[in-house]
Amino acid sequence: MLVSVGAVIEVRRAGLHDWEAVRATRLSALADAPYAFASTLAREAAFDSHVWRRIVEEGDWFLAWLCGQPVGIAAGLAEDDLPAEGHLIAMWVAAAHRGSTAATQLVEAVCDWAQGEGARAVTLWVADGNPRARRFYERLGFRSTGRRQPLPSAPEVGEEQLRRELGVSVRRR
Secondary structure, rough: OOOOOOOEEEEEOOOOOHHHHHHHHHHHHHHOOOOHHOOHHHHHHOOOOOHHHHHHOOOOOEEEOOOOOEEEEEEEEEEOOOOEOOOOOEEOOOOHHOOOOHHHHHHHHHHHHHHHHHEEEEEEEEEOOOOHHHHHHHOOOOOOEEEEEEEEOOEEEEEEEEEEEEEOOOOOO
């Protein structure tokens, strides 16, 4: 994709009309980085349009757009048993746009969403063997909670939980 100089990445919350863009971007993420997610490409590729519409309608999904094309995705998840925490899930940026502002903007969108929902912190899981992601999250103020678990999509791989307190100023890249 040829990007014009000065093109700006815009992150916005996905609406129901964006379900196809969410689907395509999520499937691209699962194909590109299967080691990084709790789900699999085969599982989510089998979802029909009704399931994808429901996922977008019931979820809090954010897309990073550049020149009218989605180049990244993330979602926020609230859980009833931990109302003071939001969870950052499904985070991914297309390889050609890594190092741009897309990833930071997606994380900040989810953190802003969580704070708006009353959360005091955001947590996420980062898979072992993904040091670039871990360094990125640490730059944005996430710290290890010490919790570990097997990656649900590949139990032979571990993952560690990171947490960021909200309302704390962090240096943004």
